[in-house]
Amino acid sequence: MKINEFDFELPAGRIARFPADKRGNSKLMVVDRKTGNIFHHIFDEIVDVLPDDSFLVVNRSKVVPAKLFGNVNGKIIELLIIKVSDGEVEVFGLPAKKLKIGTIIEFENKLNAEVIGIGDKGKRILKFNCNYEKILSLGYAPLPPYIKRKYDEAKQNRAYDLERYQTLYSKELGSIAAPTAGLHFSEKNLAELKKKKEIIELVLHVGTATFQTILVDDIEEHRMGKEFITITSKNSEKIYDLKKDKKLTAVGTTSVRSLETYALQKDKVENFSSEIFIYPGFEFKMVDRLITNFHLPKSSLFILVSAFAGLELMQKAYRIAIEKNYNFFSYGDAMLIL
Numbered sequence: 001m002k003i004n005e006f007d008f009e010l011p012a013g014r015i016a017r018f019p020a021d022k023r024g025n026s027k028l029m030v031v032d033r034k035t036g037n038i039f040h041h042i043f044d045e046i047v048d049v050l051p052d053d054s055f056l057v058v059n060r061s062k063v064v065p066a067k068l069f070g071n072v073n074g075k076i077i078e079l080l081i082i083k084v085s086d087g088e089v090e091v092f093g094l095p096a097k098k099l100k101i102g103t104i105i106e107f108e109n110k111l112n113a114e115v116i117g118i119g120d121k122g123k124r125i126l127k128f129n130c131n132y133e134k135i136l137s138l139g140y141a142p143l144p145p146y147i148k149r150k151y152d153e154a155k156q157n158r159a160y161d162l163e164r165y166q167t168l169y170s171k172e173l174g175s176i177a178a179p180t181a182g183l184h185f186s187e188k189n190l191a192e193l194k195k196k197k198e199i200i201e202l203v204l205h206v207g208t209a210t211f212q213t214i215l216v217d218d219i220e221e222h223r224m225g226k227e228f229i230t231i232t233s234k235n236s237e238k239i240y241d242l243k244k245d246k247k248l249t250a251v252g253t254t255s256v257r258s259l260e261t262y263a264l265q266k267d268k269v270e271n272f273s274s275e276i277f278i279y280p281g282f283e284f285k286m287v288d289r290l291i292t293n294f295h296l297p298k299s300s301l302f303i304l305v306s307a308f309a310g311l312e313l314m315q316k317a318y319r320i321a322i323e324k325n326y327n328f329f330s331y332g333d334a335m336l337i338l
Contacts, residue, residue, distance in 0.1 A: 001218070017147050018331055023168070023183070025043070026334055030336045031317050047189055052196075054247050056248075057248060059201075061170065062170035063173075063178050065141060067080055067139060068091075070105035075098060077098060091126060100115060141162050143330070144177065144211070164183070175207075182252060198246075201235065204227055204255070209275070212225060229261065233268070236268060236270075248289070250286075250289070261276045279304070280303075280310075280311060292335050293334055295329070
Protein backbone atom coordinates (compact mmCIF):
# COMPACT_ATOMS: atom_id res chain seq x y z
CA MET A 1 0.00 0.00 0.00
CA LYS A 2 1.10 3.57 -0.67
CA ILE A 3 1.62 6.11 2.11
CA ASN A 4 -0.67 8.62 0.37
CA GLU A 5 -3.62 6.28 0.97
CA PHE A 6 -3.31 7.23 4.65
CA ASP A 7 -3.39 10.99 4.09
CA PHE A 8 -6.28 13.29 4.95
CA GLU A 9 -6.96 17.01 5.19
CA LEU A 10 -7.28 18.37 8.71
CA PRO A 11 -8.24 21.99 9.45
CA ALA A 12 -5.66 23.64 11.70
CA GLY A 13 -8.38 24.48 14.23
CA ARG A 14 -8.98 20.80 14.94
CA ILE A 15 -5.50 20.29 16.43
CA ALA A 16 -5.91 20.49 20.20
CA ARG A 17 -3.43 22.78 21.92
CA PHE A 18 -4.92 22.05 25.35
CA PRO A 19 -6.82 19.03 26.69
CA ALA A 20 -10.45 19.00 27.82
CA ASP A 21 -11.13 21.11 30.92
CA LYS A 22 -11.27 17.93 33.04
CA ARG A 23 -10.10 14.37 32.47
CA GLY A 24 -13.06 12.38 31.22
CA ASN A 25 -14.75 15.39 29.58
CA SER A 26 -13.29 14.78 26.14
CA LYS A 27 -15.49 13.47 23.35
CA LEU A 28 -15.59 9.74 22.68
CA MET A 29 -16.42 8.35 19.24
CA VAL A 30 -17.50 4.71 19.28
CA VAL A 31 -16.90 2.80 16.03
CA ASP A 32 -18.46 -0.62 15.50
CA ARG A 33 -16.34 -2.63 13.05
CA LYS A 34 -19.07 -5.19 12.35
CA THR A 35 -21.84 -2.76 11.41
CA GLY A 36 -19.86 0.34 10.49
CA ASN A 37 -22.09 2.34 12.84
CA ILE A 38 -20.64 5.35 14.65
CA PHE A 39 -21.89 6.78 17.95
CA HIS A 40 -20.95 9.85 19.98
CA HIS A 41 -20.39 10.08 23.74
CA ILE A 42 -18.17 11.77 26.29
CA PHE A 43 -15.28 9.75 27.67
CA ASP A 44 -16.73 9.44 31.18
CA GLU A 45 -19.43 7.24 29.61
CA ILE A 46 -16.76 4.65 28.74
CA VAL A 47 -17.88 2.72 31.84
CA ASP A 48 -21.29 2.08 30.27
CA VAL A 49 -20.25 2.02 26.60
CA LEU A 50 -17.57 -0.67 26.96
CA PRO A 51 -19.24 -4.10 26.66
CA ASP A 52 -19.58 -6.19 29.81
CA ASP A 53 -17.22 -8.91 28.52
CA SER A 54 -14.28 -6.48 28.34
CA PHE A 55 -11.04 -6.23 30.25
CA LEU A 56 -8.42 -3.55 29.71
CA VAL A 57 -4.66 -3.47 29.24
CA VAL A 58 -2.90 -0.15 29.86
CA ASN A 59 0.63 1.18 29.50
CA ARG A 60 1.87 2.47 32.86
CA SER A 61 5.04 4.12 31.50
CA LYS A 62 5.65 7.56 32.98
CA VAL A 63 6.65 10.55 30.87
CA VAL A 64 10.07 12.09 31.49
CA PRO A 65 10.06 15.92 31.65
CA ALA A 66 12.30 15.65 28.62
CA LYS A 67 11.85 19.04 26.96
CA LEU A 68 14.34 21.77 27.86
CA PHE A 69 14.54 25.43 26.94
CA GLY A 70 18.05 26.87 26.84
CA ASN A 71 19.75 30.04 25.67
CA VAL A 72 22.51 30.48 23.09
CA ASN A 73 23.66 34.07 22.61
CA GLY A 74 20.26 35.43 23.57
CA LYS A 75 18.31 32.99 21.37
CA ILE A 76 15.91 30.39 22.81
CA ILE A 77 16.85 26.80 21.99
CA GLU A 78 14.44 23.85 22.35
CA LEU A 79 15.84 20.45 23.26
CA LEU A 80 14.19 17.05 23.55
CA ILE A 81 16.16 14.49 25.56
CA ILE A 82 16.35 11.17 23.69
CA LYS A 83 18.89 9.15 25.64
CA VAL A 84 21.35 9.42 28.53
CA SER A 85 24.55 7.36 28.57
CA ASP A 86 27.76 7.69 30.59
CA GLY A 87 27.00 11.28 31.58
CA GLU A 88 26.32 12.35 28.00
CA VAL A 89 22.83 13.39 26.90
CA GLU A 90 21.54 12.87 23.36
CA VAL A 91 18.92 15.39 22.28
CA PHE A 92 17.00 16.71 19.32
CA GLY A 93 17.87 20.42 19.04
CA LEU A 94 15.86 23.23 17.46
CA PRO A 95 17.15 25.21 15.68
CA ALA A 96 19.92 22.69 15.16
CA LYS A 97 22.05 25.10 13.11
CA LYS A 98 22.73 27.08 16.30
CA LEU A 99 24.22 24.02 17.97
CA LYS A 100 27.72 23.58 16.60
CA ILE A 101 30.53 21.70 18.36
CA GLY A 102 31.71 23.71 21.35
CA THR A 103 28.53 25.77 21.67
CA ILE A 104 27.53 26.44 25.28
CA ILE A 105 23.82 26.33 26.09
CA GLU A 106 22.81 28.19 29.23
CA PHE A 107 19.88 27.23 31.44
CA GLU A 108 18.32 28.51 34.67
CA ASN A 109 20.07 28.07 38.03
CA LYS A 110 23.51 28.48 36.46
CA LEU A 111 23.31 25.16 34.64
CA ASN A 112 24.83 24.78 31.22
CA ALA A 113 25.74 22.21 28.60
CA GLU A 114 28.37 22.00 25.87
CA VAL A 115 27.68 20.51 22.44
CA ILE A 116 30.26 17.71 22.07
CA GLY A 117 28.79 15.72 19.18
CA ILE A 118 26.58 16.09 16.10
CA GLY A 119 24.23 13.45 14.71
CA ASP A 120 21.73 13.34 11.88
CA LYS A 121 18.25 14.94 11.78
CA GLY A 122 19.04 17.57 14.41
CA LYS A 123 20.54 15.19 16.99
CA ARG A 124 23.23 16.54 19.30
CA ILE A 125 25.33 15.09 22.14
CA LEU A 126 25.59 17.36 25.18
CA LYS A 127 27.78 17.38 28.27
CA PHE A 128 26.10 19.08 31.24
CA ASN A 129 27.73 20.65 34.28
CA CYS A 130 25.31 18.82 36.58
CA ASN A 131 23.75 15.41 37.16
CA TYR A 132 20.70 14.02 35.39
CA GLU A 133 18.32 14.76 38.28
CA LYS A 134 19.18 18.47 38.13
CA ILE A 135 18.68 18.45 34.36
CA LEU A 136 15.19 17.02 34.78
CA SER A 137 14.39 19.62 37.44
CA LEU A 138 14.45 22.12 34.55
CA GLY A 139 12.31 19.92 32.33
CA TYR A 140 8.98 20.58 30.65
CA ALA A 141 6.40 18.10 29.39
CA PRO A 142 7.65 16.84 25.99
CA LEU A 143 4.60 18.05 24.07
CA PRO A 144 4.70 17.33 20.32
CA PRO A 145 5.72 20.21 18.00
CA TYR A 146 2.21 20.65 16.56
CA ILE A 147 0.93 21.86 19.96
CA LYS A 148 3.21 24.85 19.41
CA ARG A 149 4.12 25.92 22.92
CA LYS A 150 6.67 28.70 22.52
CA TYR A 151 8.87 29.42 25.52
CA ASP A 152 6.71 32.05 27.26
CA GLU A 153 3.53 29.99 26.93
CA ALA A 154 5.33 26.78 27.88
CA LYS A 155 6.73 28.46 31.01
CA GLN A 156 3.30 29.79 31.96
CA ASN A 157 1.72 26.32 31.54
CA ARG A 158 4.66 24.23 32.76
CA ALA A 159 3.02 22.80 35.90
CA TYR A 160 -0.27 22.26 34.09
CA ASP A 161 1.33 20.34 31.21
CA LEU A 162 3.51 18.26 33.51
CA GLU A 163 0.33 17.09 35.25
CA ARG A 164 -2.02 16.69 32.26
CA TYR A 165 0.49 15.10 29.85
CA GLN A 166 0.71 12.11 32.18
CA THR A 167 -1.72 9.26 32.82
CA LEU A 168 -3.06 8.84 36.35
CA TYR A 169 -1.75 5.27 36.45
CA SER A 170 1.79 6.08 35.25
CA LYS A 171 4.50 4.56 37.44
CA GLU A 172 7.80 3.84 35.67
CA LEU A 173 9.73 6.80 34.30
CA GLY A 174 10.97 6.30 30.74
CA SER A 175 8.79 7.76 27.96
CA ILE A 176 9.54 10.87 25.88
CA ALA A 177 5.94 11.06 24.69
CA ALA A 178 2.76 10.18 26.54
CA PRO A 179 0.68 7.08 25.79
CA THR A 180 -2.08 9.57 25.05
CA ALA A 181 -5.14 7.30 24.99
CA GLY A 182 -4.71 6.99 28.74
CA LEU A 183 -4.88 10.74 29.34
CA HIS A 184 -8.70 10.61 29.25
CA PHE A 185 -9.00 8.41 32.33
CA SER A 186 -10.03 10.30 35.46
CA GLU A 187 -10.04 9.17 39.07
CA LYS A 188 -13.82 8.86 38.77
CA ASN A 189 -14.07 6.73 35.64
CA LEU A 190 -11.07 4.62 36.63
CA ALA A 191 -12.65 3.81 39.99
CA GLU A 192 -15.93 2.90 38.30
CA LEU A 193 -14.17 0.75 35.70
CA LYS A 194 -12.20 -1.14 38.36
CA LYS A 195 -15.45 -2.12 40.06
CA LYS A 196 -16.66 -3.82 36.87
CA LYS A 197 -13.61 -4.82 34.86
CA GLU A 198 -10.05 -6.06 35.23
CA ILE A 199 -7.33 -3.54 34.33
CA ILE A 200 -3.90 -5.05 33.65
CA GLU A 201 -0.67 -3.09 33.24
CA LEU A 202 2.33 -3.41 30.98
CA VAL A 203 5.21 -1.05 30.23
CA LEU A 204 6.36 0.29 26.88
CA HIS A 205 8.66 3.29 27.14
CA VAL A 206 7.74 5.53 24.21
CA GLY A 207 10.76 6.60 22.20
CA THR A 208 11.44 8.09 18.80
CA ALA A 209 10.08 5.03 16.97
CA THR A 210 6.50 5.99 17.83
CA PHE A 211 6.52 9.31 16.03
CA GLN A 212 9.18 8.98 13.35
CA THR A 213 8.11 10.17 9.91
CA ILE A 214 7.46 7.54 7.25
CA LEU A 215 9.73 8.53 4.36
CA VAL A 216 9.02 5.70 1.92
CA ASP A 217 6.24 5.55 -0.67
CA ASP A 218 5.48 1.85 -0.11
CA ILE A 219 4.60 1.43 3.56
CA GLU A 220 5.90 -2.15 3.67
CA GLU A 221 9.41 -0.74 3.28
CA HIS A 222 9.14 1.34 6.47
CA ARG A 223 11.14 0.14 9.47
CA MET A 224 10.21 1.06 13.03
CA GLY A 225 12.84 1.81 15.62
CA LYS A 226 13.31 -0.42 18.65
CA GLU A 227 11.08 -0.06 21.71
CA PHE A 228 11.49 -1.80 25.08
CA ILE A 229 8.59 -3.55 26.77
CA THR A 230 7.82 -5.35 30.02
CA ILE A 231 4.92 -7.74 30.57
CA THR A 232 5.32 -9.66 33.82
CA SER A 233 4.63 -13.39 33.83
CA LYS A 234 1.88 -12.79 36.40
CA ASN A 235 0.12 -10.30 34.12
CA SER A 236 0.70 -12.50 31.08
CA GLU A 237 -1.07 -15.37 32.85
CA LYS A 238 -3.95 -13.04 33.75
CA ILE A 239 -4.31 -11.86 30.16
CA TYR A 240 -4.40 -15.34 28.66
CA ASP A 241 -6.76 -16.57 31.37
CA LEU A 242 -9.17 -13.66 30.85
CA LYS A 243 -9.09 -14.07 27.07
CA LYS A 244 -10.73 -17.48 27.44
CA ASP A 245 -14.11 -15.81 27.85
CA LYS A 246 -13.55 -12.04 27.63
CA LYS A 247 -12.42 -9.49 25.05
CA LEU A 248 -9.16 -7.60 25.44
CA THR A 249 -9.45 -3.81 25.13
CA ALA A 250 -6.04 -2.27 24.50
CA VAL A 251 -5.69 1.29 25.77
CA GLY A 252 -3.51 2.99 23.17
CA THR A 253 -1.37 1.93 20.25
CA THR A 254 1.60 1.31 22.56
CA SER A 255 -0.41 -1.41 24.32
CA VAL A 256 -1.34 -2.88 20.93
CA ARG A 257 2.28 -3.07 19.78
CA SER A 258 3.35 -4.56 23.12
CA LEU A 259 0.67 -7.25 23.14
CA GLU A 260 0.98 -8.23 19.49
CA THR A 261 4.78 -8.47 19.77
CA TYR A 262 4.38 -10.63 22.87
CA ALA A 263 1.98 -12.94 21.01
CA LEU A 264 4.58 -13.51 18.29
CA GLN A 265 7.27 -14.59 20.77
CA LYS A 266 8.12 -18.28 20.97
CA ASP A 267 9.69 -17.94 24.40
CA LYS A 268 7.56 -15.67 26.58
CA VAL A 269 10.12 -13.51 28.38
CA GLU A 270 9.10 -10.61 30.62
CA ASN A 271 11.46 -8.02 29.14
CA PHE A 272 11.76 -7.78 25.39
CA SER A 273 12.11 -5.33 22.52
CA SER A 274 9.91 -4.69 19.53
CA GLU A 275 10.30 -3.21 16.08
CA ILE A 276 6.81 -4.26 15.01
CA PHE A 277 5.10 -2.16 12.31
CA ILE A 278 1.40 -2.92 12.06
CA TYR A 279 -0.26 -2.13 8.73
CA PRO A 280 -3.32 -3.46 6.85
CA GLY A 281 -3.12 -7.21 6.39
CA PHE A 282 -1.70 -7.75 9.89
CA GLU A 283 -3.33 -10.61 11.79
CA PHE A 284 -4.20 -9.48 15.32
CA LYS A 285 -3.77 -12.28 17.84
CA MET A 286 -4.38 -10.50 21.15
CA VAL A 287 -6.31 -7.24 20.78
CA ASP A 288 -10.10 -7.36 20.36
CA ARG A 289 -10.99 -3.72 21.03
CA LEU A 290 -9.05 -0.49 21.07
CA ILE A 291 -9.21 2.89 22.82
CA THR A 292 -7.11 5.44 20.97
CA ASN A 293 -6.82 9.10 20.01
CA PHE A 294 -7.15 10.67 16.55
CA HIS A 295 -3.77 10.46 14.84
CA LEU A 296 -1.60 12.34 12.39
CA PRO A 297 -2.11 11.70 8.67
CA LYS A 298 0.43 9.34 7.10
CA SER A 299 1.65 8.26 10.55
CA SER A 300 2.39 4.72 11.73
CA LEU A 301 -0.36 5.21 14.34
CA PHE A 302 -3.08 6.02 11.79
CA ILE A 303 -1.86 3.07 9.74
CA LEU A 304 -2.15 0.82 12.82
CA VAL A 305 -5.77 1.81 13.55
CA SER A 306 -6.55 1.36 9.84
CA ALA A 307 -5.12 -2.16 10.07
CA PHE A 308 -7.34 -2.84 13.07
CA ALA A 309 -10.60 -1.31 11.82
CA GLY A 310 -10.12 -1.08 8.05
CA LEU A 311 -8.88 1.95 6.12
CA GLU A 312 -12.27 2.78 4.60
CA LEU A 313 -14.01 2.78 7.99
CA MET A 314 -11.28 4.90 9.56
CA GLN A 315 -11.44 7.40 6.70
CA LYS A 316 -15.19 7.64 7.26
CA ALA A 317 -14.77 8.03 11.03
CA TYR A 318 -12.14 10.76 10.63
CA ARG A 319 -14.33 12.67 8.16
CA ILE A 320 -17.20 12.58 10.66
CA ALA A 321 -14.86 13.62 13.48
CA ILE A 322 -13.81 16.69 11.50
CA GLU A 323 -17.43 17.55 10.67
CA LYS A 324 -18.47 17.23 14.33
CA ASN A 325 -15.56 19.27 15.67
CA TYR A 326 -13.64 16.53 17.42
CA ASN A 327 -10.19 17.58 18.57
CA PHE A 328 -7.21 15.69 17.17
CA PHE A 329 -3.81 14.38 18.25
CA SER A 330 -2.18 14.12 21.69
CA TYR A 331 -4.43 16.51 23.64
CA GLY A 332 -7.47 15.68 21.51
CA ASP A 333 -10.54 13.47 21.82
CA ALA A 334 -10.83 9.67 21.94
CA MET A 335 -12.13 6.78 19.90
CA LEU A 336 -13.31 3.35 21.01
CA ILE A 337 -13.16 0.73 18.24
CA LEU A 338 -15.35 -2.31 18.93
